[in-house]
Amino acid sequence: NAGVMQNPRHLVRRRGQEARLRCSPMKGHSHVYWYRQLPEEGLKFMVYLQKENIIDESGMPKERFSAEFPKEGPSILRIQQVVRGDSAAYFCASSPGERTEAFFGQGTRLTVV
Amino acid sequence: RKEVEQDPGPFNVPEGATVAFNCTYSNSASQSFFWYRQDCRKEPKLLMSVYSSGNEDGRFTAQLNRASQYISLLIRDSKLSDSATYLCVVRYRGGGADGLTFGKGTHLIIQP
Numbered sequence: 001n002a003g004v005m006q007n008p009r010h011l012v013r014r015r016g017q018e019a020r021l022r023c024s025p026m027k028g029h030s031h032v033y034w035y036r037q038l039p040e041e042g043l044k045f046m047v048y049l050q051k052e053n054i055i056d057e058s059g060m061p062k063e064r065f066s067a068e069f070p071k072e073g074p075s076i077l078r079i080q081q082v083v084r085g086d087s088a089a090y091f092c093a094s095s096p097g098e099r100t101e102a103f104f105g106q107g108t109r110l111t112v113v
Numbered sequence: 114r115k116e117v118e119q120d121p122g123p124f125n126v127p128e129g130a131t132v133a134f135n136c137t138y139s140n141s142a143s144q145s146f147f148w149y150r151q152d153c154r155k156e157p158k159l160l161m162s163v164y165s166s167g168n169e170d171g172r173f174t175a176q177l178n179r180a181s182q183y184i185s186l187l188i189r190d191s192k193l194s195d196s197a198t199y200l201c202v203v204r205y206r207g208g209g210a211d212g213l214t215f216g217k218g219t220h221l222i223i224q225p
Binding site: 035041042043045048098100103104105107 | 155213216
């Protein structure tokens, strides 16, 4: 049973470009979480999704950021018109249910140049 | 989102010593509690779940105090490999605050 898979592991984008980060949850997991971690900072919650539904997006910036978790395929975190301040590690986690622990992917390190 | 508070440290502890840290949470409707460990530039990894009756896994003991709204982690006979950041995690439910909430972590350094 493969773990949570995130790709790409490293992503470099120029200012103004779009970044797409993908997360495939563990098999049987229908809950997905996205977190951002700036250098030397803690994990910051962004969004919590179940299949085809956004449950909690209270941590998402109001503009340029969006997330989806379609019925088929991975969850996508999309950042439009990236700026230098978007440079961070973006972690995805999945869990099989609401009360259970979550398991993390290895993260995508986004660098905006 | 409700807060989860941890002492960021660092805690500098000699190898073989016992170390404990706490975490407090503000939402009394919290349902599930966990400790995660994060090594530098790596993903967080589940260390242990925290049950109401307390639980132990080898050298690690976790306790939950619902009345005072805090969780503790005790590490006995600490090893150099225990050096990491320990994240307290709380799961809330309802009111648009579903999902896991992480503390900022406590940085532990085990010294030889």
